[in-house]
Amino acid sequence: MQTSPKAGTVVVIGGALKADSAAVWQRIVDEAGGAGARIAVFPTAAYEPERISAQIVASLNRCGAVAQVIPIAPHLDGVDLQARLHDPALIAQVAASRAVFFSGGAQEYIVDTLQPGGQPTAMLDAVRAVFAAGGVIAGTSAGAAVMSQLMFRDAMDNVAVLKGLWRAGQEYDRGLGFVREGLLIDQHFLRRGRIGRMLPALHALGCRRGLGVDENAAVVIQGGRLEVIGGGGAMLVDLADAEHDAALPAFNLRGARLAYLDAGDVHDLDTGETTPAPHKAQALRIDPSAPGFVPRTGFDRYFLDFLAEGCLQAALAQLLEGAADEVRGLAYRHVLPTQDRQFDIGFEFRLWREPGLVGWREATAAGDRYTLLGVRLDVIPVRLALPLHTPLAAACGAG
Structure with a gap:
């Protein structure tokens, strides 16, 4: 089942989001319909899913949501993942939601669980149906990485990626594809120097644009409209007219275009126009x-x-x-x-x-x-x- 990148709203959070970051938590709830909005929380990526999901649920509910955990995660003890992925009651719970939130952790757990071998499960179909109906798909850190059609899987060494360590299923993989084709999402971007892996990844994958979201910040994506919110910023990388010299025996690039967007700034991917925050x-x-x-x-x-x-x-x-x-x-x-x-x-x-x-x-x-x-x-x-x-x-x- 293919998802339309213009159907709903995507909120990508760069990670390390503070529990008191009300602007981000409230925006998710507001986009989902406001007070009483049902939100399904997936702790699938988390190493401590019970603790992490409880924190996310509390933050969303403080903003008026009715958030509930969908207990599907490899690190949940004694859980039959296959049974829960096809559990009619859990699928119905997701289908009745106006938003879905993916926790941080390891993004490979999300894709390996919800679309093993690239094939969507019934649970992922339910998540996509929420989005297709105009709902919200939000995620922090690992939960943000999976929003691209292609994603960073396990590419922690920026210099190694610059040197060419770039393998399908290892450094990169298929994501869930909730943002438009050709836009690659990255998180913890400025804090971890991930411009070093973003540029060679865009070139190798044939993607034109990258969106690197920093910690304690988020970008609200509605079609081609990007709006930065929260306590940090985001970097937009565009290789539309960048040049690469294939004769050089190592990665190189000339003329990449960067824009650093702060909270309140809006960018239109279709027109290339950036509107600074009113303040x-x-x-x-x-x-x-x-x-x-x-x-x-x-x-x-x-x-x-x-x-x-x-x-x-x-x-x-x-x-x-x-x-x-x-x-x-x-x-x-x-x-x-x-x-x-x-x-x-x-x-x-x-x-x-x-x-x-x-x-x-x-x-x-x-x-x-x-x-x-x-x-x-x-x-x-x-x-x-x-x-x-x-x-x-x-x-x-x-x-």
Whole structure:
């Protein structure tokens, strides 16, 4: 049974969603119909399904929902998964719901349980029927990853994916397909430096766009409309006019387009238009190409670990407000030749300005928050020396 990507609403949560993140929990309930909305909670991905499902149910019910657990998870003791996947009472419970919520954990548990071998179970058919009737499909972390038609399955090493470790059924797999074809979802995106795996994945899979949602943030997807909510942001990656040099013996890319969207920002995938949040009218609009632009800082940082936590955000802020038209950083993992034949291969990331790059900076009690549009990115494979450094020797004749 194929699902229509325009039927209902999808809410993808980047993970580590706090129980008091009322904007996200309330939005799910509101999209499902408001107070009294029935929501089916699947703890299928969770390693501790009883505890995790109880937390999700409590958060949704505080917002007025009537949430109930669908007890289907590999880590539930003494459960006959096959029997429950075809249990008429459980299927009817899902069918009567206005929303379905998938927990975090390991996304392979979701797809292996609900569509083993790529074939949908009766339970998955019931979930898809909720969506086709205009309902809500929401998920956090692993539950967000499965929303794509193709998904990251177990690709935890960003540098390894950059180096070409990319196998069907291992690093990637078929997802459940609740968002449109060609859009790849990723989670924990900025915190875990997952731009490093998103770019080679998009290229290898032939997908045009990637949506990377950060922790404690969510993106509400209705057809081609994306709206960021919550306490963090999301990165939209577009390879529509990016170039790849097949003659180079390692992954490379030139001209990928990035947009960093903050809470309240809306993007239309069909038109390519981004509408900043209404409150951004009170924020500082920054255009580095405008006459009279004054850099906020003259310090140009080179990021020695570009995929480390916080580095991509800092690099984007430097690109928007710094003196230089580009920002560079390195992605590399030091290993011995016996551990990796590509031990000396790294990747330089180059963010650069194009005409039309613009951003907004909003000062908050928690720090500056940004929206950036029109960022360009290159990934350049480089060769490093081993050892990377040698101790300094004392100068001759020093006394």
